[in-house]
Amino acid sequence: MTFKDKWRFVQQNMKKNKVRVFMTILAAAMGSCFLIVLASVGFGLHDSLIKDELESRAVTKIDIYGTSDEDQLGFTTKNISELKQIENVDAVRQIQSLDETNFHLDGYTNEMPSAIAVDFENEKQAGIELGSGRLPEKKNEIVVSSDFAKFLGKDGVEEKDKFAEDGTIKSEHLYKEEVLNKEIELEVSTFPEDGSEPRTATEKVQIVGIEAAPANEYIYTNSVKTTLELKRTLDEALHVTDSYTEQGDPLFDQVEVYASNAESVETILKSLDEKGYLAYSNLEELKNINILFNVAKAGLIIVGTIAVLIASIGIYNTMTMAVTERAPDIGIMKAIGANPKTIKQIFLMESTFIGLAGALIGTAVAYLISFLVNAGVPMILEQIFEEEIPATLQLSSIPFLLAAISITICLVVTILSGSRPAKQATNVDVLRALRREI
Amino acid sequence: MITIKQVSHHYTMGKKAKETIVPVLHGIDLHVGKGEIVSLIGKSGSGKSTLLHIIGGFIQPTSGEVAINGTMITGWDEGRLADFRLEHIGYIFQNFQLIPSMTAAQNIELPLILNGTPKQKRKQKVEDILRQVELEAFPEHYPSELSGGQQQRVAIARALILDPPLILADEPTGSLDSDTEADLLSLIRKLNKQAGITFLIITHDQEVAAIADRQLEIRDGQMLKVKGVMPV
Ligand SMILES: Nc1ncnc2c1ncn2[C@@H]1O[C@H](COP(=O)(O)OP(=O)(O)O)[C@@H](O)[C@H]1O
Ligand SMILES: [Mg+2]
Numbered sequence: 069m070t071f072k073d074k075w076r077f078v079q080q081n082m083k084k085n086k087v088r089v090f091m092t093i094l095a096a097a098m099g100s101c102f103l104i105v106l107a108s109v110g111f112g113l114h115d116s117l118i119k120d121e122l123e124s125r126a127v128t129k130i131d132i133y134g135t136s137d138e139d140q141l142g143f144t145t146k147n148i149s150e151l152k153q154i155e156n157v158d159a160v161r162q163i164q165s166l167d168e169t170n171f172h173l174d175g176y177t178n179e180m181p182s183a184i185a186v187d188f189e190n191e192k193q194a195g196i197e198l199g200s201g202r203l204p205e206k207k208n209e210i211v212v213s214s215d216f217a218k219f220l221g222k223d224g225v226e227e228k229d230k231f232a233e234d235g236t237i238k239s240e241h242l243y244k245e246e247v248l249n250k251e252i253e254l255e256v257s258t259f260p261e262d263g264s265e266p267r268t269a270t271e272k273v274q275i276v277g278i279e280a281a282p283a284n285e286y287i288y289t290n291s292v293k294t295t296l297e298l299k300r301t302l303d304e305a306l307h308v309t310d311s312y313t314e315q316g317d318p319l320f321d322q323v324e325v326y327a328s329n330a331e332s333v334e335t336i337l338k339s340l341d342e343k344g345y346l347a348y349s350n351l352e353e354l355k356n357i358n359i360l361f362n363v364a365k366a367g368l369i370i371v372g373t374i375a376v377l378i379a380s381i382g383i384y385n386t387m388t389m390a391v392t393e394r395a396p397d398i399g400i401m402k403a404i405g406a407n408p409k410t411i412k413q414i415f416l417m418e419s420t421f422i423g424l425a426g427a428l429i430g431t432a433v434a435y436l437i438s439f440l441v442n443a444g445v446p447m448i449l450e451q452i453f454e455e456e457i458p459a460t461l462q463l464s465s466i467p468f469l470l471a472a473i474s475i476t477i478c479l480v481v482t483i484l485s486g487s488r489p490a491k492q493a494t495n496v497d498v499l500r501a502l503r504r505e506i
Numbered sequence: 507m508i509t510i511k512q513v514s515h516h517y518t519m520g521k522k523a524k525e526t527i528v529p530v531l532h533g534i535d536l537h538v539g540k541g542e543i544v545s546l547i548g549k550s551g552s553g554k555s556t557l558l559h560i561i562g563g564f565i566q567p568t569s570g571e572v573a574i575n576g577t578m579i580t581g582w583d584e585g586r587l588a589d590f591r592l593e594h595i596g597y598i599f600q601n602f603q604l605i606p607s608m609t610a611a612q613n614i615e616l617p618l619i620l621n622g623t624p625k626q627k628r629k630q631k632v633e634d635i636l637r638q639v640e641l642e643a644f645p646e647h648y649p650s651e652l653s654g655g656q657q658q659r660v661a662i663a664r665a666l667i668l669d670p671p672l673i674l675a676d677e678p679t680g681s682l683d684s685d686t687e688a689d690l691l692s693l694i695r696k697l698n699k700q701a702g703i704t705f706l707i708i709t710h711d712q713e714v715a716a717i718a719d720r721q722l723e724i725r726d727g728q729m730l731k732v733k734g735v736m737p738v
Pocket of ligand 1: 517
């Protein structure tokens with residue numbers, strides 16, 4: 069018997085019991101939809117809270133916070149080149165912090181952003197992302213963070229009038245124009261430890277680039293990156309020598325090593341340890357959180373599977389009734405010479421169809437619900453708490469993997485629940501069926 | 507065509523603890539040659555249907571062997587028997603056994619579907635056989651819309667559609683009036699003469715017995731020869 073003919077039989081059988089088949093498909097659809105929607109919350113939260121982080125440079129970043137030489141107060145250029153030579157190291161960021169800085173622009177001031185001096189060639193290798201503009205090429209060029217302009221407040225406004233409730237500068241006191249390509253005055257101050265008068269130096273600098281906004285929209289960053297040459301000029305003006313060795317080589321306050329991929333982080337950590345560096349990577353921590361999320365997702369899938377199992381009782385019932393009802397026909401078919409295997413396949417096809425149809429409909433509806441939840445819940449939350457929900461926060465996400473898992477579970481469960489009735493069908497006793505005893 | 511050696515059969519009834527044994531057949535030997543029409547008579551309850559079921563492979567004899575067309579089928583599993591039955595045996599049941607939800611044509615088509623005949627060929631064959639049993643006017647009728655004689659002819663058409671060499675019939679004229687019975691008998695004779703099909707027919711009808719080459723009777727579970735000659 070050909071597949072097409074078997075399928076025709078299945079169709080005829082289902083046509084005879086349209087309502088029952090429909091209800092069973094509905095139950096299977098509800099089960100698989102419930103499974104997907106439930107688990108999608110785990111996937112959604114995982115995605116929006118962790119995944120970005122895991123895929124970003126954060127995992128390949130290794131912070132170096134000390135060298136083997138305890139007397140040395142920073143990292144020398146020798147240290148840097150040693151770090152660069154370690155296998156699988158993509159980039160090394162070398163950072164000198166600036167003292168207290170203020171930036172003045174046309175009567176507006178950004179007070180004390182975190183200012184650092186870096187080597188922009190290294191920044192490029194470490195994956196700095198610009199939202200607009202370019203990286204500095206000359207000494208007096210800088211890049212600022214995406215929120216830099218939000219901290220550029222009008223001079224001479226009283227502190228208590230200047231800030232809104234959430235700590236940001238009120239919009240009426242903000243600098244309105246585009247800051248890119250503006251020339252701005254950098255003012256840096258130092259407060260000597262010997263108690264002598266604070267000293268101040270200024271330089272005109274040009275904002276040539278603005279960094280891309282961070283993935284987490286609810287974090288404000290107010291920072292500035294300058295060139296190392298500018299830092300040296302300022303230090304010379306201020307007579308500050310902390311950032312240099314006695315020979316005049318620069319000393320770096322902070323060094324970050326970037327591994328070429330997450331897998332090589334561990335071996336890099338090991339060789340750092342051998343070379344006497346103190347290092348830290350948040351990969352392990354992230355890995356643990358990741359495992360936690362994966363366990364939670366598995367748990368949700370298992371809970372959702374219970375719904376599918378309940379639906380499978382419906383399929384079992386439907387198929388058992390179908391077999392009982394059709395026992396006389398099955399008897400006649402067997403009497404003519406229908407192989408029991410053929411009979412079994414026909415019934416298995418029917419239950420598989422019910423399961424597949426249910427799974428597909430359920431999956432489609434789950435995608436719709438997921439979409440509505442993602443669109444609707446933030447809106448409702450914003451209404452209730454009057455606070456903006458970041459757009460990156462996704463409550464529900466259905467990756468292809470989840471849909472595939474759900475469809476597989478649904479199919480396996482329905483085939484299992486349909487297999488006993490199908491077996492019953494093959495066991496129909498021909499002569500008893502012909503005598504209408506069953 | 508059919509060779510039966512020392513076939514005995516008894517039914518076991520009741521639950522395990524209080525089984526009762528109903529003996530039916532005792533050491534039956536039978537040979538039906540190719541192209542023969544053999545009729546089988548016997549009192550009600552003498553075991554005629556039981557013997558036919560054994561030959562058709564619906565029940566396994568308690569002891570003895572059955573061979574059809576030179577193939578020993580005793581002891582086969584259900585699936586193998588089903589495949590064999592589909593190709594070699596046309597079975598005409600006492601009360602037609604048509605599937606009520608299928609039309610006459612669909613019922614007749616069933617064996618063709620089961621053995622995987624392509625659709626186009628199926629249509630042709632069904633049309634041919636409908637003409638042969640003079641039902642060309644009723645292909646779309648459901649069994650409930652057909653008379654007893656017409657239903658019987660649908661059952662015969664279904665038994666014949668795969669051109670089996672052997673037809674087993676259990677009281678095929680039992681529920682027919684004498685006119686339709688005469689039609690049926692002439693059809694059987696025609697098929698026997700033209701296609702060389704072998705028939706084993708259970709009946710208590712003298713008319714049917716009359717067209718047979720041989721007439722056998724089961725009595726007390728034994729086979730008796732009533733009329734005709736045993737072919738060699
Ligand atoms: N499935 C069965 N279980 C128990 N006894 C049966 C069964 N089928 C038939 N019998 C018994 O076997 C005997 C022979 O029956 P059967 O072959 O139908 O006779 P016939 O067809 O000659 O009238 C009867 O006594 C009947 O009661
Ligand atoms: Mg009988």
